[in-house]
Amino acid sequence: MITKMTVTNIHVLDQDSAYDFYVNKLGFILVDDIPMGPDSRWLTVSPPDQPDLQLVLFPVKESKMFPKETAETLTRLIRQGIFGCGVLTCNDIFATYEELKAKGVEFIKPPTKEFYGTEALFKDDSGNFFSLQPLNNFNREA
Amino acid sequence: MNPAQEYPKVYLYRRIVQAKLFIDAHYADKIDLDNISDEAYFSKYHFIRLFKTVYGKTPHQYLKATRIEKAKQLLRQGNTVSDACFEVGFDSLSSFSGLFKRMVGQPASAYAAHYQQRQDQKAKTPLAFVPGCYAYQHGWTENSNFEETEPHPAG
Numbered sequence: 396m397i398t399k400m401t402v403t404n405i406h407v408l409d410q411d412s413a414y415d416f417y418v419n420k421l422g423f424i425l426v427d428d429i430p431m432g433p434d435s436r437w438l439t440v441s442p443p444d445q446p447d448l449q450l451v452l453f454p455v456k457e458s459k460m461f462p463k464e465t466a467e468t469l470t471r472l473i474r475q476g477i478f479g480c481g482v483l484t485c486n487d488i489f490a491t492y493e494e495l496k497a498k499g500v501e502f503i504k505p506p507t508k509e510f511y512g513t514e515a516l517f518k519d520d521s522g523n524f525f526s527l528q529p530l531n532n533f534n535r536e537a
Numbered sequence: 538m539n540p541a542q543e544y545p546k547v548y549l550y551r552r553i554v555q556a557k558l559f560i561d562a563h564y565a566d567k568i569d570l571d572n573i574s575d576e577a578y579f580s581k582y583h584f585i586r587l588f589k590t591v592y593g594k595t596p597h598q599y600l601k602a603t604r605i606e607k608a609k610q611l612l613r614q615g616n617t618v619s620d621a622c623f624e625v626g627f628d629s630l631s632s633f634s635g636l637f638k639r640m641v642g643q644p645a646s647a648y649a650a651h652y653q654q655r656q657d658q659k660a661k662t663p664l665a666f667v668p669g670c671y672a673y674q675h676g677w678t679e680n681s682n683f684e685e686t687e688p689h690p691a692g
Contacts, residue, residue, distance in 0.1 A: 427659070493547075497554065
């Protein structure tokens with residue numbers, strides 16, 4: 396019986412810059428930053444109130460995993476903003492929007508009323524987009 | 538599209554957020570509620586109520602929590618307990634230690650020792666902290682430097 400998701404990926408173009416974005420701008424907690432030989436590190440962060448979910452800031456570059464062509468294609472698609480990484484929830488969407496904007500986060504859509512609730516969209520430093528929503532959207536328990 | 542048209546009282550949110558960012562930037566200074574509510578241009582009691590509505594904590598609770606979070610960070614970086622205490626704006630070691638233990642659940646020195654122990658383990662057996670599928674796909678399991686202590690299943 397599967398019970399939880401504990402580790403998942405966010406494909407990023409630069410791990411240093413992603414660290415700065417997720418930790419210093421979004422306020423995520425650094426979980427692990429373990430060197431794994433030259434040019435390689437295991438870098439994971441968690442949303443502040445969800446320590447049992449680790450997001451792997453997974454570097455997209457030519458490697459054993461990604462042949463040159465794959466890495467290039469993936470890089471292009473990420474830059475184009477093709478990939479959405481999911482919904483991030485907050486207590487107060489207007490305050491969170493103002494704070495992230497003050498920190499230089501690029502928003503594609505300011506907080507906007509949709510039929511399912513209020514939503515904003517922003518991009519990470521690589522080009523991945525996230526939906527920002529208050530906890531009570533979709534009748535989630537606040 | 539101007540977000541000011543999208544939701545009411547945008548100026549109000551901006552001021553609350555300014556106050557929060559003021560705490561984030563000046564937590565180590567001798568700031569108090571008057572500085573903070575001045576920063577937001579509110580009367581003190583109105584401000585406390587609004588801040589709590591938005592952040593779930595009063596400004597004072599938020600300031601304390603920020604200081605303790607920063608102290609944890611300093612301890613993780615290897616600073617002594619008393620350095621961490623004074624660096625984040627506490628006047629007395631005993632009030633820092635008491636608050637740290639209440640908020641974190643263990644004394645500052647134990648927190649630092651536990652963290653250091655985990656770091657040592659990670660340096661010694663990094664693959665024990667990485668899910669096997671990732672290590673395999675990255676080719677880390679082929680790197681003999683990482684195989685000193687624990688042979689991986691495919692080995």
